[in-house]
Amino acid sequence: MYRSPSEMSIAIKTPNEIEKMRVAGRLAAEVLDYIEPHVRPGVTTAELDRLCHDYMVNVQGTVPAPLNYAPAGYQPYPKSICASVNHQVCHGVPGDKALKKGDIVNLDITVIKDGWHGDTSRMFIVGDASILAKRLCAVTYECLWLGIAQVRPGAHLGDIGHAIQRHAEANGFSVVREFCGHGIGRQFHEEPQVLHYGKPGNGAELRPGMIFTIEPMINAGKAAISELPDGWTIVTRDRSLSAQWEHTVLVSEAGAEVLTVSPGMPAKPAKLG
Ligand code: MF3
Ligand code: CO
Ligand code: CO
Numbered sequence: 001m002y003r004s005p006s007e008m009s010i011a012i013k014t015p016n017e018i019e020k021m022r023v024a025g026r027l028a029a030e031v032l033d034y035i036e037p038h039v040r041p042g043v044t045t046a047e048l049d050r051l052c053h054d055y056m057v058n059v060q061g062t063v064p065a066p067l068n069y070a071p072a073g074y075q076p077y078p079k080s081i082c083a084s085v086n087h088q089v090c091h092g093v094p095g096d097k098a099l100k101k102g103d104i105v106n107l108d109i110t111v112i113k114d115g116w117h118g119d120t121s122r123m124f125i126v127g128d129a130s131i132l133a134k135r136l137c138a139v140t141y142e143c144l145w146l147g148i149a150q151v152r153p154g155a156h157l158g159d160i161g162h163a164i165q166r167h168a169e170a171n172g173f174s175v176v177r178e179f180c181g182h183g184i185g186r187q188f189h190e191e192p193q194v195l196h197y198g199k200p201g202n203g204a205e206l207r208p209g210m211i212f213t214i215e216p217m218i219n220a221g222k223a224a225i226s227e228l229p230d231g232w233t234i235v236t237r238d239r240s241l242s243a244q245w246e247h248t249v250l251v252s253e254a255g256a257e258v259l260t261v262s263p264g265m266p267a268k269p270a271k272l273g
Contacts, residue, residue, distance in 0.1 A: 009191045010183060012209035017116070018250060021185065021211055024111060024118030025248045025259030027060050031081075031109040032122050033264030039124040041101045045083035049094035052109065053080040062111035065119075065188050075231045082108035082121070089176055089217050089225055089234040089242040101127030104137055106244045110188060117184050119213050120260035121246040132220060133241055139171045140218040140243035142269050147196070147214040149272065151249055151256035155206045160214060161198030168218045176217035176242070178225055179234070183212045184248055206251045211259070215246030 013021060034055050035048055056062045064080035077093075084092030084106040085099065092106070099105060108121035123137040143164045150159040165175050181194030192204050196216040221240025228235060236242050250257040 010204060010207075010210055011185060011190065012207060013185060013211055013250075014209070017185065018209070018211070020114055020116040021118065021248070021250065022259055024062075024113040024116040025120070026118070026262060027062050027113055028109045028111045028118035028120045028248070029260040029262035029265055030060070031055060031111065032107060032120060033262045035107060036124065036264060039099065039105065039107070039126060041127050042098050044096050044098050045085065045092070045094035045105070046079075046096050048083060048107065049079045049081050052107075056080065056111055060111065060113070062113045065110035065112050065117055069188060071189070077232060082106070084108070084233070084242070084244070086241055087236045087239045089219070089236060090179055090244055091232045091234050093230050093232050099126045102129050102133070104129055104133045104241065104243065108244070108246065115186055117186070117188050117248075118260055119184055119188070119215075119246060119248050121215065121244055122266070123243050123245060135171070136173065136218065136220050136241055136243045138269075139168065139173060140216060141245050141266070142272065143167050143196070143216045143218060144214055144245040144247060145268050145272050147216065148247065148249055148256050148258065151206060151214075151251055153206055153208050153251060153253065156201050156203050157192060157194060157206070158198035158202030159200050161195040161203070162200050164214075164216045165197035168216070174219045174221070174223035176219060176223055176225055179215075179217060181213040181215045181246075183210070185211060208251055208253050210251040211248065213246055213248050215244060217242060217244045
């Protein structure tokens with residue numbers, strides 16, 4: 001039977017490996033729980049980075065995966081978390097600029113525990129924000145869960161992308177094309193690429209034991225992006241607001257199991273059942 005090369009290289013995790021991924025996923029989500037009360041007007045993203053770094057290393061005994069991460073063509077990433085504010089799409093490098101009331105910020109946490117990665121991000125609204133900013137965050141969260149709802153054995157990656165794209169565009173927003181979700185395990189980024197747009201039935205078929213992230217980046221304006229001179233931070237080309245949410249998800253016999261769970265994680269949107 002023919003299988004595409006990408007499909008052949010998607011790892012099927014063993015029950016033991018899945019248990020390690022549950023631990024790593026929970027720890028990543030718990031960093032977001034920990035940092036939430038610190039995301040206030042006046043705090044700098046460098047301070048949030050330091051707090052998360054110290055919590056991971058000293059409290060959890062985890063390794064912050066972003067620190068010195070250097071995929072081909074990139075300089076080593078200089079910080080332990082990504083903090084993407086307002087028109088920053090992803091990979092925002094923490095710095096000395098203070099957050100202010102009305103900002104929206106994505107904090108993206110990836111930990112390594114016992115050699116296994118957990119990767120999750122959430123949006124935080126600083127103080128209060130505009131109706132548009134709040135709607136963008138809410139719709140992007142719905143996009144994440146509509147993607148998760150497609151995950152079951154026999155479904156295809158394109159089903160996930162299609163569900164996300166449809167909801168984003170129905171709300172007048174656009175899907176970033178250059179960055180996607182990814183397989184995850186012993187490596188931070190593995191096969192497959194999980195596009196946040198696509199057509200039902202396209203792409204690799206999902207099988208129990210696959211683990212990947214879903215992490216839609218949705219722009220209030222146009223989809224085009226640019227990279228800042230720091231070599232990492234991605235912004236919307238039109239400087240419109242951008243939002244992102246991320247979970248690490250296991251394809252289970254029953255459907256999907258979200259691995260990046262914690263006591264403080266926001267509930268699944270009520271209207272999705
Ligand atoms: N956590 C990001 C993701 O979801 C990747 C960040 S790479 C870094 O894939 F080097 F910027 F941290
Ligand atoms: Co990811
Ligand atoms: Co991430």
